[in-house]
Amino acid sequence: MTETTYRDAIRQALLDAMQADPSVILIGEEVGLYGGAYGVTKGLIDLFGAERVIDAPISEPAIVGAAVGAAMTGLRPVAELMYVDFIGMTMDQLANQAAKSRYMFGGQIGVPMVLRTQGGTGRSAAAQHSQSLEAWVLHTPGLRLVMPATVNDAYHLLRQSLTQPDPVVFIEHKGLYTMKGDLDVATPDGAWGQPVIRRDGHDLVILSYSRMLHESLAAAERLAESGVDACVIDLRCLNPMDEAPLIEAVKRTGRAMVVTEGVVTGSVASDIAARLTEVCFDWLEEPILRVGGEDIPIPVSPLLERASIPTATLIHDTALWLVTRKAPPWAA
Amino acid sequence: MTLPTNSAPLARYRTMRRIRSFEERVGELFLKGESAGSMLHLSIGEEAVVGMTDAMQPGDTFTTHHRGHGVFLGRGADPARMMAEIAGKEDGYCRGKGGSMHIADRALGHLGANAIVGGGIPHIVGAGISYRNTRSGQISVAFFGDGAMSQGILYESMNMAALWHLPVIFCCINNQYGMGTRVDRSAGNRDFPARATAFGLNAARADGADVEAVHDAARSLAAAARDGRPGYLEIDAYRFFGHARMDKSPYRTPEEEVEGRARDPIARARARLAETDAATAADLDRIDGDAAVEMDLALAHAIGAKPPALSTMFEDVYAPGTPAPRPQAERLAAILGEGARA
Ligand SMILES: Cc1ncc(C[n+]2csc(CCOP(=O)(O)OP(=O)(O)O)c2C)c(N)n1
Ligand SMILES: [Mg+2]
Numbered sequence: 001m002t003e004t005t006y007r008d009a010i011r012q013a014l015l016d017a018m019q020a021d022p023s024v025i026l027i028g029e030e031v032g033l034y035g036g037a038y039g040v041t042k043g044l045i046d047l048f049g050a051e052r053v054i055d056a057p058i059s060e061p062a063i064v065g066a067a068v069g070a071a072m073t074g075l076r077p078v079a080e081l082m083y084v085d086f087i088g089m090t091m092d093q094l095a096n097q098a099a100k101s102r103y104m105f106g107g108q109i110g111v112p113m114v115l116r117t118q119g120g121t122g123r124s125a126a127a128q129h130s131q132s133l134e135a136w137v138l139h140t141p142g143l144r145l146v147m148p149a150t151v152n153d154a155y156h157l158l159r160q161s162l163t164q165p166d167p168v169v170f171i172e173h174k175g176l177y178t179m180k181g182d183l184d185v186a187t188p189d190g191a192w193g194q195p196v197i198r199r200d201g202h203d204l205v206i207l208s209y210s211r212m213l214h215e216s217l218a219a220a221e222r223l224a225e226s227g228v229d230a231c232v233i234d235l236r237c238l239n240p241m242d243e244a245p246l247i248e249a250v251k252r253t254g255r256a257m258v259v260t261e262g263v264v265t266g267s268v269a270s271d272i273a274a275r276l277t278e279v280c281f282d283w284l285e286e287p288i289l290r291v292g293g294e295d296i297p298i299p300v301s302p303l304l305e306r307a308s309i310p311t312a313t314l315i316h317d318t319a320l321w322l323v324t325r326k327a328p329p330w331a332a
Numbered sequence: 333m334t335l336p337t338n339s340a341p342l343a344r345y346r347t348m349r350r351i352r353s354f355e356e357r358v359g360e361l362f363l364k365g366e367s368a369g370s371m372l373h374l375s376i377g378e379e380a381v382v383g384m385t386d387a388m389q390p391g392d393t394f395t396t397h398h399r400g401h402g403v404f405l406g407r408g409a410d411p412a413r414m415m416a417e418i419a420g421k422e423d424g425y426c427r428g429k430g431g432s433m434h435i436a437d438r439a440l441g442h443l444g445a446n447a448i449v450g451g452g453i454p455h456i457v458g459a460g461i462s463y464r465n466t467r468s469g470q471i472s473v474a475f476f477g478d479g480a481m482s483q484g485i486l487y488e489s490m491n492m493a494a495l496w497h498l499p500v501i502f503c504c505i506n507n508q509y510g511m512g513t514r515v516d517r518s519a520g521n522r523d524f525p526a527r528a529t530a531f532g533l534n535a536a537r538a539d540g541a542d543v544e545a546v547h548d549a550a551r552s553l554a555a556a557a558r559d560g561r562p563g564y565l566e567i568d569a570y571r572f573f574g575h576a577r578m579d580k581s582p583y584r585t586p587e588e589e590v591e592g593r594a595r596d597p598i599a600r601a602r603a604r605l606a607e608t609d610a611a612t613a614a615d616l617d618r619i620d621g622d623a624a625v626e627m628d629l630a631l632a633h634a635i636g637a638k639p640p641a642l643s644t645m646f647e648d649v650y651a652p653g654t655p656a657p658r659p660q661a662e663r664l665a666a667i668l669g670e671g672a673r674a
Binding site for chain 2 (some may be wrong): 037289
């Protein structure tokens with residue numbers, strides 16, 4: 001067990017995977033000499049050379065498309081998209097090529113690649129550099145989707161992604177790179193596709209992932225002071241996802257909310273809430289709530305940016321409202 | 333006291349000096365912790381873009397990349413409103429919604445700065461169709477960096493412009509770097525004008541240390557574009573500082589930077605003006621001083637300006653008078669509020 005950062009855990013996972021498997025290559029903008037826009041790939045080009053750590057021109061569709069072809073022909077590419085906001089440019093290669101190849105071609109041609117990228121708010125990076133677009137990925141059959149929230153998950157989920165037979169989109173959060181935590185390279189927090197209970201409780205379940213997990217945990221601490229005992233579950237893998245532990249927790253508590261940073265409409269939160277409602281309807285005391293980003297582009301003003309995404313306070317107040325039916329002051 | 337001559341080269345000198353002073357104040361805004369974020373891309377060293385903006389006419393439109401402050405000042409921007417936008421304030425050009433990378437102003441023909449490399453380029457194709465179809469005589473210019481030379485959409489746009497004889501210009505501000513990648517590490521063949529020529533555009537490359545050379549090339553390209561013969565102009569410049577405010581450029585040598593910064597369009601223009609007796613040293617000093625004062629005021633204005641009210645967050649997602657996004661608090665209250673399910 002060592003203390004490290006989310007950023008270094010990802011770097012360690014890439015390093016270990018590249019050492020263990022010579023077919024793993026990295027391709028993306030500034031991943032080599034520069035060491036990654038957020039420093040994740042620092043030094044890897046010195047260790048593995050320019051044939052395995054490939055600095056690409058600013059050509060996102062071809063970066064992802066090249067990764068698809070490399071994966072088809074025996075390599076294990078990790079393509080990096082500097083910001084998830086650029087995923088739209090690559091959506092054809094991702095959603096029509098990577099995602100569908102195995103199926104369209106009758107199971108012959110799989111695409112075992114990982115697309116690493118990062119998203120989220122917190123840096124006043126404005127509307128085109130702050131989004132949470134995981135719902136676009138979740139909506140595409142054929143793609144796997146992972147969003148680590150902890151240091152240990154950053155390492156292990158990436159290592160696990162690099163053993164998958166199909167394309168995995170691995171979305172980091174720019175606000176977590178400097179977060180410290182324990183890394184145990186021998187022990188993952190959970191198996192591939194398994195949600196993990198980060199805090200147990202019996203009054204309600206808060207389901208979350210990525211940076212919002214930490215806001216949810218902070219909210220749970222404050223809920224405890226208010227006499228409410230929240231269970232906080234980290235979804236981690238959004239596809240595949242074992243729903244059994246979620247169903248168990250929702251049936252046990254009768255109250256649940258899903259917290260995401262992405263805008264609420266058409267979100268991962270919407271989908272999880274719908275799935276759990278279908279299965280747990282008779283056990284529910286209250287509707288399953290979705291708490292997420294406001295349905296707007298991310299504004300540059302730091303004030304507006306902060307107000308547009310959930311905070312521990314919003315999560316705490318909403319959870320308390322859900323459990324006690326006492327309205328928070330801002331609801332007036 | 334008025335200046336002896338207000339020749340066009342002197343006016344271009346003044347605009348370049350204002351751009352540099354502005355960008356220096358943007359740096360200060362950041363250091364004071366007053367900017368909205370750190371994604372601030374300064375155009376210091378690229379001021380010769382004024383040679384292109386000066387070749388445009390009122391009514392002409394343009395798009396820029398993320399390093400577009402200089403371009404917009406060249407087209408007549410109010411520095412106080414620009415600085416306020418960079419600080420994320422309500423009276424900024426975009427009400428504090430866009431920031432440094434997303435400044436726009438319809439009145440001055442600025443169709444928008446873009447944080448997606450290449451994102452604004454195809455818009456001039458559409459603008460070109462508008463102007464061609466209405467025979468309006470306007471042109472539209474896309475300003476972008478050398479990094480966008482790697483984006484496929486540039487070539488799709490160039491082909492359409494040539495195919496449809498559109499009144500547009502593709503203006504590449506080649507500052508030799510896309511973040512930490514020097515052009516020789518991003519292009520197999522660096523003859524960018526040849527790419528434009530291959531699509532059937534008029535193409536030119538001009539020395540970015542020489543604003544008059546840029547202007548000469550830009551004038552003839554603009555005249556041809558207005559006539560339905562689209563063009564490509566490359567301004568060969570150097571990015572004096574890091575990519576954004578946090579970047580100390582560890583990937584290049586101090587020697588290279590010294591050499592690059594010696595290609596200073598402002599110093600060059602100053603020397604030329606003094607040589608030709610177009611202005612005395614005292615005149616030029618006064619221009620410099622005026623620019624500094626103007627930009628100090630812009631900085632003070634931005635710092636003192638009001639941040640936007642929280643409720644403005646929901647405005648302008650859609651047009652006024654049409655259904656707006658529903659605030660989350662309202663949605664939650666409709667589920668949990670008193671009597672919501674009575
Ligand atoms: C589509 C896209 N890819 C990558 C980026 C990240 N990025 C921002 S600026 C930049 C370099 C752009 O270089 P260039 O076009 O030469 O403009 P400069 O910064 O030199 O003015 C990169 C890679 C982006 N904003 N958009
Ligand atoms: Mg450049």
